[in-house]
Amino acid sequence: MTTSAQISKIVEQYQTPCWIYDAAVIRKQIARLRSFDVIRFAQKASSNIHLLKLMKEEGVMVDSVSLGEVERALVAGFQPGDIQHAPIVFTADLLDRHALKRVVELNIPVNCGSPQMLEQLGQATAGNSQGHPVWLRINPGFGHGHSRKTNTGGEQSKHGIWFEQLQQCMQIIAQYNLNLIGLHMHIGSGVDYDHLQSVCEAMIQQVKACGRDLSAISIGGGLSIPYRDGEGEVDTAHYFEIWDKARKEIEAYLGHAITMEIEPGRFLVAQSGILVSELRAQKQVGSNFFALVDAGFNDLARPAMYGSFHRITAHAPNGDARSTALRPTVVAGPLCESGDVFTQEDGGVVTTQDLPACDIGDLFVFHDTGAYGASMSSNYNSRPLIPEVLVDGDNIKLIRRRQTVQELIALEL
């Protein structure tokens, strides 16, 4: 793990707030999923090209959901080409015109989330005699999520092809001579042992219902990590075992081996990342003690967006953990908005974490923020994007510099 001395050194050099990732943690998480044929990183979790390069070095493929993410993957060195083990797959529920043009140009397999998306792709690739490679993302009729906002299955979700529309999609595939690679299911974020068996069964049923040969399935992502003390690690061997059983049933039905992909975002990067901020003010507000830091929800949106919990630790500027008496502390940021609180429940009720007595200038570290941290940041309140730093053993590398205010306003001049 990144040491206290490294954190202090990075802060001295690049100031706060900043993101720090530890490459060793990412490699360790990748190793835990090696039994799957293909590990495809859902880069929306953290799309810095240096992290994508690390993934590539480790043999991990990527999932892109926008033109920007496709371009990032290309810059990181992922070469579209091999269709069976495609380095890049584009997953979405619609194709905007810019993305459509690019995926067609590069022959990038498209994981379609709606019949119309499939149809538009068919129309745009009518001249391709090989048939553009496609996957079908199926909404099996139920979903799951750590928050309602991350549940991607069932009737309330906009994601995926409703399972009853599979035949309609098969007709579109035939009409446009599209090349169907496989079926995909991702029902939400947050590991879900309750539905695991049902998703496997839904996958088997859909493979049988589609009536075409397939060479792959993707079981989506969703694997969680322990954000709170006492929460367990996902049992990846068990996860694989359950899916492998389903895969074998599919293989027996099709009469040949297939490739099984897993598509995690959070699992690969969440624990590798921290957000380091500086304590700039402390105040008593009625019965609440507030610690105000220089990072806001424009940097780390998860607590404000989902009421997500991130463990916070306080450190002296030299990086040493503070060990003074603990008190319940509301940790908040600098934004002009009451929701800019890092300790809150879904719905906005303010909570606390027990933190030691601190001095202005101390460092507040938000843990497990490597997934959906930097990638969900915004420029709200005209705050520039903050730097990202990658630690690999003794090696410290700035992988994104701080945006300047001039860059931020340049588009409007």
Ligand code: LLP
């Ligand atoms: N595959 C697809 C098609 C997805 O939509 C997602 C996430 C993943 C894979 C990766 O899911 P993961 O393994 O990271 O759970 N911003 C939220 C998470 C939104 C996830 C959206 N889709 C958060 O901060 O928790």
